Amino acid sequence: MSLRGAATALTRDRSRGRFGNALQWHFGLESHDGEAKLDWEDRIEIKLVTVWARRDGRLVCDKLKVCDLGVDPWHKLSNVLWVFVDRVSRVVIGHRFFRLAGPARERLARSWGADPHFQRPDLFVEARQSGDQIAPAYYLAASWFRREGLFDGIEPLFGFDGAWWAAARRRARGREPAIALSWQGAERARCGHCGGRIRRSPEYQGFVGFFPGLHELPLAPSCAARGHVILEGERLPRCHVSSVEEQLRDIQGLTPPEQLWRLTDRVAEPDDHEH
DNA sequence: TGAGGGCTGTAGCTGTACGA
DNA sequence: TCGTACAGCTACAGCCCTCA
Known part of the structure; x- marks a missing residue:
């Protein structure tokens, strides 16, 4: 499951520990x-x-x-x-x-x-x-x-180029790059924010499933002042408590507050906590 | 590439001012 | 005296730069 929707709804951008707080919120716990x-x-x-x-x-x-x-x-x-x-x-x-x-x-x-x-x-x-x-x-x-072997059996999802990410954020005056998803190796993806097309930056290779993107014209003003990254959609794991549409929307930061769902509301906790 | 450690934006707390 | 609004301060910890 994605934590972006909850983190966005609960706290402001770049708040420290906001994804940890989002996880606790999904569990129904007080932070x-x-x-x-x-x-x-x-x-x-x-x-x-x-x-x-x-x-x-x-x-x-x-x-x-x-x-x-x-x-x-x-x-x-x-x-x-x-x-x-x-x-x-x-x-x-x-x-x-x-x-x-x-x-x-x-x-x-x-x-x-x-x-x-x-x-x-x-x-x-x-x-x-x-x-x-x-x-x-x-x-x-x-x-x-x-x-300690805590990573054993944990498959990485995407690569991450911290240098590119930080530079893109600086150019966008602190805004995180927007995420778009591509499928079946496509060079282009659809921007979830304005519907425009984003193509992979051709000179950029080397990170698993992670491609800095170039937003093509036309584009919304909000997209013009923001970096974009394309992720390979096939790499995403299937979420068993949300629909595919919910999951993809959440990853791209497109979940409206009224459609935010909570894990603890969808997964019943056993009476004995399985003790 | 990984370790070390400084930077930084936000949330929440506390104190103060002010009006009812 | 109490409640509310606001400003200032502090804690937080993820982010990211530098260096070996």
């Missing part, structure tokens, strides 16, 4: 970032991990904030539902239940005595500047996810 207790009845911590494919197709993610320095990271990581979401389409592509115990806990505990500069610990404290204050917090290294 309580920064609290010591776990997200679901203080039993399960839900962590959204944004992932993408490198040029060689390998799945990667960025480092991930665990909690603030004043919160116990061992409790936060004791029982985690990792949810992996594609960086470009914001489609959830997989999940893992993870219990920090046994060898996994011992491996992570070694970080405690490791030198942060020379030994690259998996769990480390980073002090971020926040206004005039320093806000230290616990982070997990990106490489930890691969070493």
Whole structure:
């Protein structure tokens, strides 16, 4: 399923953590970032991990904030539902239940005595500047996810060129590139916002299913001041709780607020939570 | 390519002013 | 005294630049 519609409806563009909040909203949970207790009845911590494919197709993610320095990271990581979401389409592509115990806990505990500069610990404290204050917090290294096998069996959806994305956003004064979908290897896609045609940028190759696009004339003023990217539609997984139309609309950011649907309204929760 | 770490826009909280 | 509106401040953590 795509998280874009919920994120757009719940928060403003580029709000930090908006896709994590969208996921919690879909689960029917209150968002309580920064609290010591776990997200679901203080039993399960839900962590959204944004992932993408490198040029060689390998799945990667960025480092991930665990909690603030004043919160116990061992409790936060004791029982985690990792949810992996594609960086470009914001489609959830997989999940893992993870219990920090046994060898996994011992491996992570070694970080405690490791030198942060020379030994690259998996769990480390980073002090971020926040206004005039320093806000230290616990982070997990990106490489930890691969070493712990959390990516095993998770197929990357799309590649992501961060340099192109950032440049396109700068040109559009902060607006994210619009997403269009192409099918059966077509060089062109239809813009969901104005109906115009978008063709793949010919000099651009190398990222799985990800093609920066050139919007052809005519185009709406809103499209003229915005970058466009074409994604291969066949790569999208089938969502079993929404229609294909809903899914495609959501990925392109075209879901009207009145048609926004919620996972918890469509999937009945068992009375015993399957305990 | 990956690690390190600074940057940044938003949400939410808090304090203050003002009118009923 | 209470309720409301607004401004300012802080926390947040994803984003992205630099460098080895």
